[in-house]
Amino acid sequence: MLRIYRAEKGVLSLAPQIERPCWVCLTSPTEEELQYVQESLKVFPEFLRYPLDEEEIPRIELEEDQLLIILRVPDPRHEEGFIRYETIPIGIILTEEAIITVCLKENPVFEDFLMALNKVKNFTLERPIPFLFHFFWCIATIYLRYLRLIDKLITEYEQELYRSMRNKELLKLLNIEKSLVYFNTALRANDIVLSRLQSGRFLRLTEDDLELLEDVQIENRQAIDMAKIFSDILTGTMDAYASVISNNLNMVMKFLTSATIVLMLPTLVASIYGMNIQLPLQNSPHAFAILMTISFILSGIVVALFIKKRLF
Template sequence: MEAGSILVFINPDDLEKHLLVDQFKIDEHTLHSSLDPDELSRLEFEPNHLAIIYKRPKSYSGKEKLLFRVSSAGLFLFQDKLVILLSEDIPLFDGKQFSRVSSLPDVLLRLVYRSVFHFLEHLKIINMLTDELESQINESMDNKKLLHLFTLGKSLVYYVNSINSNSLLVEKLKYNATKLGFTPEEIEFVDDLMIENTQCLKQAEIYSNILASLMDARASIVGNNLNVLMKTLNIIIIIIMVPTFVVSAFSMNVPHPLSSNPWAFWHILGLALFSMLLIVLMWRKKKW
């Protein structure tokens, strides 16, 4: 790799921000945009450096309750150094993408490619979680599972917007390849990066569309499961109520035909059981 230094700033404090603005001449607005999760990807040409803001998945935490978020990162390419701004401490140079780099622009491109690969990894996880939740919703009436599904749908919307924003950034890198001084190998890598990001975008859109189309169906399944439960409970209540009425009628403190019959208890019990059996047979015959 050609000589050059790589400086990484993770969630810089005020002193480090002043250093970046005063010494490295980084635009203050661009610096803050690099740490803003709602900022769109973009490329800017400054007098002494190139400024890039790109989107990447935020590290997932169990506290997020299946909500996958995105964050922004800043890359500032100088003649002899590359400054990286991150909002959180994450592994940057892991993976085979960094097994062989030739220059600072090459490192910059591979960092953007690493974010695409990171998005793909999260999409696989989201798809697995979606399949698991769908199977649970089919057998459950708990709204919690359905809310988790809505949360994953919200995450996919964030991912589609972020990946699409990165697509525009990669296109600008390709169109300005000559101005940026990319080598033929780096231009070829940009082409590969564009293809990978496009495939990632299409995959995210497919997952998002499928999940959105299934939302109403899954909500209907939960409602149908609840209706089936209420129907079963009503049948059980009716089966219990009829023999209860029979027993209550013969328990009134008034004369009745079985008052002096020594077998009255068994007759009443048999009549109650017969009424219960009659209701069960009617239920089966009418297929309630």
């Protein structure tokens, strides 16, 4: 999809064609759309295609008068009743004539960004740096939003696991743990890109630009800390529940072993008196009652010993 935005009186609006300056937003673009943008704005073709590789890592590339910045953004996925968060690359290309964003698929960051820009007074596309840093700020805040949702999911799944102790809840927690790993990796890589931009090697930054960039870094590092904390909590929770499940299994096995020993005694007596040899009491009319009494007494003694030793 190709969308072209222009700034009119500080408000973004859609434009029918590329005009300068403008913001060109490419999400899941077709070859025709890529070709149109490439020819209209003279963009390096590799700059347009790098962000379409799902495994692309965050980085900065400067070629002549064109700057490519790649960051990774959250990508929520729902599969078979589970929710998992991964990350996908998003590219921002700065040229003298336009700002271009390229992404594999539609992402909530664009909607958040448009809402944020409409709140900025006297916004203009003539200076791309404030646009760029506001976009980075939206990426950091969307990470924070999803991390808060993950925190709620962890609490919900813990309660379900406490009630049922099923594999399904453990798999849900495992998906969340994977999501935190993706987030932590992407956020740290994004932080490196932001630090490189702060050096001033790629962009000429004013005091206001540096202040806005520092705000973005604070948000991004807060997300890094939250992802690490939640990951540590989740790892400890899963280890604790694994220990609980193992302990419950040991308790069950101990009970079954004790019950087997108790039931073995009557079986032993019955087996002995089932032999085809001369045995005491075999001619007594009360032999059955006597033998059953002896069996129950022996079993009772063993049960009492087990209770004393807390084996039951």
